[in-house]
Amino acid sequence: MVDSTLETILNKVQKPGRYVGNEWNSCLKEHDQVQLRMVLAFPDLYEVGMSNQGIKILYDSVNKDVDLLIERVFAPAADMEEQLRQEGYPLFALESGKPLNAFDIVGFSLQYELSYTNVLNMLDLAGIPIYSKQRGDNHPLIIGGGPCSFNPEPLAPFFDLFLLGEAEEALPLLLKEIIINKQNGLTREELLVQLSSRQGVYVPSFYNPLYSSGRFSGFEKLIEQAPDAIEKNYVADLDSAPYPTAPVVPYIQTAHDRAVVEIFRGCSRGCRFCQAGYIFKPVRRRSSEKIIETARDLIALTGYDEISLSSLSSSDYPGVDELINRLDEALAGKGVRCSLPSLRLDSYAVTLAEKLHQGRRSTLTFAPEAATERLRKVIGKRISEAEIYQALTAAVTAGWQGFKLYFMIGLPTEEDADVEAIVELCRELRQTFRRQGRHNIRFVISIATFVPKAHSPFQWEPQLSMPSVIRRQQLLIEKFRKMPWVEFSWHDAETSFLEAVFARGDRRLAPLLEKAWQLGCRFDGWSEHFSYSRWQKAFEALGINPEDYANRSYSYADPLPWDHLHCGVEKEALVKEHRLAFSVPAEQGSEG
Amino acid sequence: MRLLQRALRRSTLPLAYSQGYNPRLRLNLALPLPLGVTANREYGELYLSEKIDPAQLISSLSAQLPAGLELLGVFEVSAESSSLAALVAAACYRAKLVDAKEKSLAVVQIERAVSKLMAAEELLMPRSGKKKKQISDINIRPYIFELRLDSGLRAVPEVVMLLKAGSDGGVSPFYLLQLLDACEPDCGSEARQWSVERESLYLISNGALIPLTEGA
Numbered sequence A: 001m002v003d004s005t006l007e008t009i010l011n012k013v014q015k016p017g018r019y020v021g022n023e024w025n026s027c028l029k030e031h032d033q034v035q036l037r038m039v040l041a042f043p044d045l046y047e048v049g050m051s052n053q054g055i056k057i058l059y060d061s062v063n064k065d066v067d068l069l070i071e072r073v074f075a076p077a078a079d080m081e082e083q084l085r086q087e088g089y090p091l092f093a094l095e096s097g098k099p100l101n102a103f104d105i106v107g108f109s110l111q112y113e114l115s116y117t118n119v120l121n122m123l124d125l126a127g128i129p130i131y132s133k134q135r136g137d138n139h140p141l142i143i144g145g146g147p148c149s150f151n152p153e154p155l156a157p158f159f160d161l162f163l164l165g166e167a168e169e170a171l172p173l174l175l176k177e178i179i180i181n182k183q184n185g186l187t188r189e190e191l192l193v194q195l196s197s198r199q200g201v202y203v204p205s206f207y208n209p210l211y212s213s214g215r216f217s218g219f220e221k222l223i224e225q226a227p228d229a230i231e232k233n234y235v236a237d238l239d240s241a242p243y244p245t246a247p248v249v250p251y252i253q254t255a256h257d258r259a260v261v262e263i264f265r266g267c268s269r270g271c272r273f274c275q276a277g278y279i280f281k282p283v284r285r286r287s288s289e290k291i292i293e294t295a296r297d298l299i300a301l302t303g304y305d306e307i308s309l310s311s312l313s314s315s316d317y318p319g320v321d322e323l324i325n326r327l328d329e330a331l332a333g334k335g336v337r338c339s340l341p342s343l344r345l346d347s348y349a350v351t352l353a354e355k356l357h358q359g360r361r362s363t364l365t366f367a368p369e370a371a372t373e374r375l376r377k378v379i380g381k382r383i384s385e386a387e388i389y390q391a392l393t394a395a396v397t398a399g400w401q402g403f404k405l406y407f408m409i410g411l412p413t414e415e416d417a418d419v420e421a422i423v424e425l426c427r428e429l430r431q432t433f434r435r436q437g438r439h440n441i442r443f444v445i446s447i448a449t450f451v452p453k454a455h456s457p458f459q460w461e462p463q464l465s466m467p468s469v470i471r472r473q474q475l476l477i478e479k480f481r482k483m484p485w486v487e488f489s490w491h492d493a494e495t496s497f498l499e500a501v502f503a504r505g506d507r508r509l510a511p512l513l514e515k516a517w518q519l520g521c522r523f524d525g526w527s528e529h530f531s532y533s534r535w536q537k538a539f540e541a542l543g544i545n546p547e548d549y550a551n552r553s554y555s556y557a558d559p560l561p562w563d564h565l566h567c568g569v570e571k572e573a574l575v576k577e578h579r580l581a582f583s584v585p586a587e588q589g590s591e592g
Numbered sequence B: 001m002r003l004l005q006r007a008l009r010r011s012t013l014p015l016a017y018s019q020g021y022n023p024r025l026r027l028n029l030a031l032p033l034p035l036g037v038t039a040n041r042e043y044g045e046l047y048l049s050e051k052i053d054p055a056q057l058i059s060s061l062s063a064q065l066p067a068g069l070e071l072l073g074v075f076e077v078s079a080e081s082s083s084l085a086a087l088v089a090a091a092c093y094r095a096k097l098v099d100a101k102e103k104s105l106a107v108v109q110i111e112r113a114v115s116k117l118m119a120a121e122e123l124l125m126p127r128s129g130k131k132k133k134q135i136s137d138i139n140i141r142p143y144i145f146e147l148r149l150d151s152g153l154r155a156v157p158e159v160v161m162l163l164k165a166g167s168d169g170g171v172s173p174f175y176l177l178q179l180l181d182a183c184e185p186d187c188g189s190e191a192r193q194w195s196v197e198r199e200s201l202y203l204i205s206n207g208a209l210i211p212l213t214e215g216a
């Protein structure tokens, strides 16, 4: 669906493959053959969005319905944006090439805070007013979903509605209800009132935030029918939930270019910093029969040569080794290899990894998150020092040549000693391996900064102040510099700071987002595009002190901007976990 | 290539895989396209684990190919015959000048450069040897079987090149275009932009080049 203007545009951009669609398994329906047209918008590049399984699941579940169609659009890269603006060509959906304005619904997938400026930019490129109140009956309804919709307040004035929780079942039903209401001639406002009583639907304009002495103090409902609290949707039974066996196969290389079967959803580990562990509760399993059937279909319909058994913590699937055996049998002779991401750091995981890689032994990846046993107890990552040594020595014995280890700094109760322990751990592991006669084990160490997230037990905790984060990073840089056998990388402190500002932000941040976007902020999650000085300008212009958001510690009694959005975990349970974290005794863990 | 591999995997053909931990489809292209060159057809060979009717292969695979990609023909060869890649000896490219501003002038300049190159006895191309530090020059003049301006009635200058290619050495069409441009250093300040298409492949047979065609 490429007209001549678009052709000229595409000739001038770096990767036209991002914008042409038409991939294998993409679904092109006639707009006048369906009752409602939606475009699924991902506020990041095609390569990133097409690696997101949620996008593929929704694409499948909505297109399955004969009355509905769903197309895709991704954030245009800087060169494409320039061309679109220059030519006055509106942002368009990949399948039909139609501008977003030609759709009834634009639904944004909100995966991370640092994509928010792209949301505004995409609306603007489509010629759609960014504020909900500026839009009329002839504009599409702008809806949002995904993890960030559990605290969408910084985006609230830009959206008409958020759909909380898992959407593969809820979204088609919501769209069907919209069809009926439109047939009944409801206005936009009436429609939103009507929809607001559905489970998982949050219409932010019906809730007016209140502030007292500069702090958020609760909401006042503007419409009687709007519920006091919104309960998320979730899929009760994965086996009967829609799952794509014929996902779109991109032509251009994407971040995760392989077939994916989700083996379970949710995570039983409950690490206290981890939002995903809480918002995806309860843990639900896909049966091994269903997994194998899905895998077989996926390979037959996509032609991928790799299948990933995905989940938040894949080695926790009961009987996963048996599952792998059966999968191997089912796919024998097809030249397909299996991969198991997100392994827990223990000997069992090493056995599994060995089984999967059968000789291709390069680097094993684990996330111990903290290097001292005490701190791991605080954050709820229950792996002992002994287990770590056991697992890693077993891996070395099995022939693995290196490890990639993820750690976090700035965790609650953390001291310099905990940070230095990361270096110590590497050093001692190396010593141990040397005694085993393995001298060339590689270490790749990646350090993130703790970001307090809504709906996790650490939601009340402050982020470590930026200067302290930088100081602790320097500490590590100094030490690792002398250890050339460690490949060391860390997350930019300013980026994590901004993430923390928005993760617990309230509605007052909306004008800030608009300002930052106007100042040119885009793709803030990409270090080559991120400009903190632009953000600083925006903060100054609006008189907002970002530290009030990122570095603030809340008390249990403080009203939180996301209190009315329920993810299924009671606040009391979070309080209990939070208390437990701080009851861990201060002394060092046993093996130090 | 990835696209083709995936299409093959989707088909129900009895594919053969390489041995080892990381089995790969046994699919080889006669001569991979240099980066930046387009072609309207490609030749390759595929190994199967059992004998099937070529017509069946065409129908199974065609069903899995995206629009714009067509399977033109399938021929069975014995597993003992030498690989296509080993047989390929030369490739013919057609280069078109993109965004030519003064077309007539360019034609004259290119014509002059072409005859200059063809008249030369030796054209040295620096080549980095196996060990990085050694750099030896090789004479690529014998690699040029044909080089001519083929603008004819067409307004845009086009250069046709028949160049040695394949497993025992060859020269990139872009290198030749660079040489062409370098012949006339003072014409046109900007480097010329060419779009290059590969037209056909050649085999050597009894000392003569014969075009690789379907069925050859």
Ligand code: SF4
Pocket (backbone or CB within 6 Å): A267, A268, A269, A270, A271, A274, A275, A276, A277, A312, A313
């Ligand atoms: S960090 Fe990983 S293991 Fe821990 S709760 Fe989150 S997903 Fe589960």
